[in-house]
Amino acid sequence: MIVVQFILFKSPARVACRGAVHSAESNSIVLVDPETVVVGAESDYDVHAFHVGDFQELYREISDQVESTFAAPFRRKPITVLPVPPDLFDVSRRLGNVDRGLMLRFIFIYCLSINRPYFSSLLHHFVDGSLEFFDYIERNSLNPWSVETYARELGLSIRLLNDMFQDKYGVSTKHWLLERRLQRARELLLGTSKKVTDIAHECGFNSHAHFSDTFRRRYKYCPRKMRQDRVGI
Known part of the structure; x- marks a missing residue:
């Protein structure tokens, strides 16, 4: 909404x-x-x-x-x-x-x-009126959880959780979580010297390959190339 x-x-x-x-x-x-x-x-x-x-x-x-x-x-x-x-x-x-x-x-x-x-x-x-919900989601946004896990932890059905995200963010739960993880990964790539593999796991991705493919689709750069060229700085 x-x-x-x-x-x-x-x-x-x-x-x-x-x-x-x-x-x-x-x-x-x-x-x-x-x-x-x-x-x-x-x-x-x-x-x-x-x-x-x-x-x-x-x-x-x-x-x-x-x-x-x-x-x-x-x-x-x-x-x-x-x-x-x-x-x-x-x-x-x-x-x-x-x-x-x-x-x-x-x-x-x-x-x-x-x-x-x-x-x-x-x-x-x-x-x-939504501080508790938002704070919980933000605190746990980088956990490598599925949407089903978030729903279970919040005591909600998947449909209700998606409805809440659509209402509060204008996107689905999956879309919001992915965007938040990619944003954080980009910050770490440009602002730290951490290994790309470590950044992937820290930002909730279960594999380096999945992280690299998803990151490239979002930013048009692979993680290592973005760090090398310092895109966005």
Whole structure:
């Protein structure tokens, strides 16, 4: 389930949300509910949709910048329009084409600088009810377990676990776990001198051959070649 969309408007535009039409100036970032639509197709804009899981990862990275106590019950706004300086807007847009997670972090830190109480509450609104689930999955994401094992450990059916991942991350359990393991393997390849075989086992792969084949399909480089060429640094 998508919980919020970030729409980056390079040129002025209008958006329709819950029966009302709102205006956005050029170089604006608009946070909206998923059902919001852009009025008029001539505008220059990008749309990025995010799930609860994306915000859980964000929370883990920026929790020290988020307020933890609140004076009143939180009410989420259906739409928030934030004018952004042109240079920051251009950086946000470029990041969106390269790394969605990095773009979300960049934009949300900017949001916190504009209104820390509201955006702190918004982040807690997205993640507080699922912290235990997310923390368990993150702690055990590199274990060489099958999806069936994760389901059994959580006391869930495989179908329910996949439904939860689809709801919170927008992908299946298997897809999310594989992506997390490959990301960690890439970090270790570029940031340590560990043997490729050791990295494969540390990241939950049962064989070096399976790891190498999967890594090459994902990054278009075999592990040793990526380390040699320092791709991504």
